[in-house]
Amino acid sequence: MSRGFTSQMARNIFYGGTLFFVLLFAALIFDTEQRIPKRSNAGELTPAVVRGKHIWETRNCIGCHTLLGEGAYFAPELGNVYKRRGPDFIKAWIKAQPTGAPGRRQMPNFQLDDKQLDDLVEFLRWTNGIDTEKWPPNVEG
Ligand code: HEC
Known part of the structure; x- marks a missing residue:
């Protein structure tokens, strides 16, 4: 039973x-x-990528921007900015800050020289190569 x-x-x-x-x-x-x-095989971690990451960290870009979704929501996501804008735009943009455009949020000028800008672009190019499984879903994300 x-x-x-x-x-x-x-x-x-x-x-x-x-x-x-x-x-x-x-x-x-x-x-x-x-x-x-x-x-995460986004290409070789060259010295330029490492220097660019150092600039990214010491200038606190993440205090305003997100990188692959992590960071602050004051300014655009930059994980895919290399694809979205390309290296020349990124360098020209950073040099041209602040825009002073009325009604738009402002980014400070970091007084970076051309070599530092190249390093920063290398870091953003490397980041752009990370396989995020199609995130963000739209390129302006
Ligand atoms: C105080 C906040 C702040 C900090 C710190 C900051 N940014 Fe920005 N950034 C902005 C804002 C706001 C915009 C968008 C402005 C607009 O669209 O008019 C922007 C836009 C950009 C763009 C253009 C994005 C696009 O989609 O067109 C790039 C590239 C960029 N920032 C790179 C950087 C880098 C690299 C750093 C660090 C060295 C940095 N930013 C630090 C506020 C900031």
């Missing part, structure tokens, strides 16, 4: 379920780890 739902059965479900999900999460972690190198 059935004794109904016993504490032994409950324990087995608990241990079995725990083991199942631990293994599932381990498999998912392993799968993600396998994919990361391919997705």
